[in-house]
Amino acid sequence: MSQDLYDLLGVARDADADTIKKAYRRLARKLHPDVNPDPETQEKFKEVSRAYEVLSDPQKRAAYDRGGDPFGGAGGGFGQGAGFSFTDIMDAFFGGGGAGAAQGRGPRPRTRRGQDALIRIEVELAEAAFGVSRELKVDTAVLCTTCSGEGAAPGSHPVPCETCRGAGEVAHVQRSFLGEIRTLRPCAACRGLGSVIPDPCRDCAGDGRVRSRRTLTVKIPAGVDNGTRVQLTEQGEVGPGGGPPGDLYVEIHVAEHPTFSRHGNDLHCTVSVPMTAAALGTSLTLPTLEADLVGEDSDPDSGLETSFDLEIEPGTQSGTQQVLRARGVPGLRGGRGDLIVSVLVETPLRLDERQEELLRELAALRGEETPTGQVPPGTKSVFGRLRDAFNAH
Template identity: 60%
Template sequence: MAQDYYATLGVGRDASAEELKKAYRKLARQLHPDVNDAPDASERFKDITIAYEVLSDPQKRATFDRGGDPLRGSGGSGFGQGFSFDDIMDAFFGQNTGRGPRPRTQRGQDALLRLTIDLAEAAFGVSQEIKVDTAVTCTTCSGSGAAAGSEPVTCRTCHGHGDVQHVQRSLLGDIRTSRPCPACHGYGTVIPEPCAECAGEGRVRSRRSISVTIPAGVDHGTRIQLSGEGEVGPGGGPAGDLYLEINVRRHPMFSRKGDQLFCQVTLPMTAAALGAHIDLPTLEADVPDTDEDTKTVPLDVVAGTQSGDTITIKGWGVPRLRGSGRGDLNVQVIVETPARMDEEQRALLAQLAKLRDEERPEALMGVNHKGVFGKIKDAFK
């Protein structure tokens, strides 16, 4: 025997197939000529490869264990004889590079469709028909890709393997590599008479209608997954999924942040000063056939409300997408100062200013809203 193959790989004689592979991977990474420029790296790499070839083959390993020569009759060293480049790559990188015939039937790709809806539809949900343009199974050939009366036949070039072998001489011996068969493109079969409708693809593009239900509470950018409504795969394979990305139109009155609704109400200064009760339109007013009682909500503006104050109406916001209940409706009050007044109105307003001692009003400054003279007083305290 030229060498102790167990010692070469650094394993015991009772090593399992997995332990042999791990030992070879480790040494192959260290000794491969592409990563190790030591003078003896190429020879040592050849030795561990021969050792792995022998010990990974049950018959050769049994011959070696009995004291025989497992390489007798294999043409010398045995390297490159029945040990392909795919076997080396499997041990070196830990994966099988052999392809084999790939199936014609494959899963289709996912599709994305952007759907624009109103704010009320996003808040309360809506069901509607949408048009989608995707690949569907060819009805002429039922997805087989072959014309009527014909069927795929075994490829004569690769004999159904899906790949072809290429042998290349090197310092390490004969290295065999596998490539997809150019005749059948790796399928292992060819279609002599393709379907005229789908040209052998097993699928065609079609525009169709589907019914979708948008759940209540979706927001701008929300994606809804519709399983099996995407592209049909090659060979009539299962369809991928369709994703609906929601785009919400701007509303003329309401804005939204999460489950909160926001709006502004402009009131004359007299209503803000004296207080007022108004019926505020709700988002439900945009929903057809909604209950009349929900189209408005009472808004109580207390006397002395300032411009910019916010009044919160609980439970009149957007329904929560994941959970129960609704957010709130936040109403910002804008107090409008009259720009034009007649003589009588001016006289009444002047009289009010005199009664409130506001004929020469003090300017309010800063976050504490203290007048100039108030700040001067505080400075002398």
């Protein structure tokens, strides 16, 4: 190859590495045999690739600028011992790492961040509504105190891998019609780490971490619901090599309540009243959700409202609802939902003779001995709906 390498790439002699890389990528896309398969273009592509191999390597470029042989006397044309990285060809078409990728990624770090951990706990509805602190026993990977996470036995240290000489990768050369294609693969001897531990720590077997059970206190905020996750930063698994720990997520499951059901931040409950109480009206005292927080050891002066009075107006019908504002579940972002009380009017199933006699007297007084069954205004019978359907056609 007698032509100047800078002229082959069309760059100045003082061009920087980025300019050289862009020039090569432009020419490679134009001259690659897959695009132009004629022999002359293939030869031109080989010359351009060889020029890029020299000018992208600082040592070879310096030797070339001094007038020397950048291949140290190896001589020969393209593919005769010179070789080039297949990564550069891929970079020309797909915008990869260019010359830097050809030099490999280097050894992967032995120390890495740990994985996140997830545990699930069950809380009562009142605890979810008003918040609670829980102690948790967590079984995760923690830092090995014997080797302080290094993985080597006390008094020893990791040493560079003899196979890859600390690079973490080894080159594999393959011949093709383009010449020798060199690819880099992780070193199998050190698993790409670039170093090995000749004398692993006996407690962690070289991993830098051990399993341990520890106790944590998690504060569950007021207003959480089923599926809410509380994040505990850096309380998860310690990473390999003593790396920083991941996070611990606590997923909340709320147990069913015997009285209240939750819909968003609203609470719903149903209260049953006798037919006579619904007709005459009455007053009921019902427990609040806060009553669940009051135990035998609770402070009587805590200020918690453990009950409320519900007024049943005379003539209340079954299914009537009363909305008590701000007696529901506190929201995670403030505010509080409502308590919605549904009234269920109970009709007696069994009557003795005297009760039946009194009810018949009441029915006579009200003229209800033979009720006709009133249809609410706006409600049509089946025949009426059929008639309207035929008339519509």
